[in-house]
Amino acid sequence: MGPQSSDLNLIEAVWLDMELELGEGWGQIGDIPVLEAALQTVWQGIPGDRLQGLIHSMPQRLQAVIDAEGGPTAY
C-alpha cells in the first residue's frame, strides 16, 4: 500500500464509474473507434457533482488510510 494507492487517487473511482457504465463487456469491444467513442461519451457524461463528491471525500480517505496504518481501507 503506497500513497499512489487507489484509496487516495480519486481518479481510480472515476475509472471504476466508467467501467460500470460501459458494462462488463466493455473490454471485449474489438472495434477501436467504437470503444473510443464509448469511452469519450462516458467520460463527458461524468457529472461535476460526482467529482466534487470525490474531492470532499478526501479527508475521510486519508483518515481511513491512517487508521488502517497503511493497510486496506473501505475505499
Place this chain on the structure above:
Amino acid sequence: MVWGAFCGTVKSDVVFIPGKATLDSALYVQNVMEPQLVPFWHYCCEVHGWVAVMEDGAPGHKEFAKHYRQLNEMEHLPWPAHQQNVKTSPGPPRGIMVPLVLLVHPDPPWSTSLVRFQKVWIRMDRSGPGGPRGPQPPLVDQERSGLLWTMLRHFPDGPTVL
C-alpha cells in the same frame, strides 16, 4: 491505452494512445505530457492559483517522475511554502512552476508524503476530521479543488493494440 485527468469539476480531454498496451516514459511525454497534461495543468493553475498533480503509479509516470520534477523545478518549491507564496502573490503565478508531483514515489517512506499531504489537505478542509483549531486563513472551496488527478489506464482484457 487511455488517459484522463480532472481538477475540481473540470475534466481534461480523454486521450487515446495508439500502440502497444504498455506505455513507457517517452510515449507518456509525447502523447500525454506535452499535448495534454501540461496545457491542462497550466489552465488549472490559472483558475486555482496553484495545482498539485497527483498521478497514479503507472510505469510511464514512475520513470518520468524525475524528469518531470526537474522540468518544473519542483525541488525548489516545497508545497506548503509555495502555497503561501502563491496565496500572497497578487496575480496568477506566471513564471512560477506551481504543480508538484506528490505521492508518486513508490520507494520513499510513503507515510512522510502522506502526512505532508494530509497537513495541507486538512488545512484546506477546516471542517474535516482533525482540522486545525488555531487561526487559519480562510480557504475557499475552489482552492480545495486545486488538485489535478491523473491516471493512465490499461485495457485489462481489451484489444492488445489501441
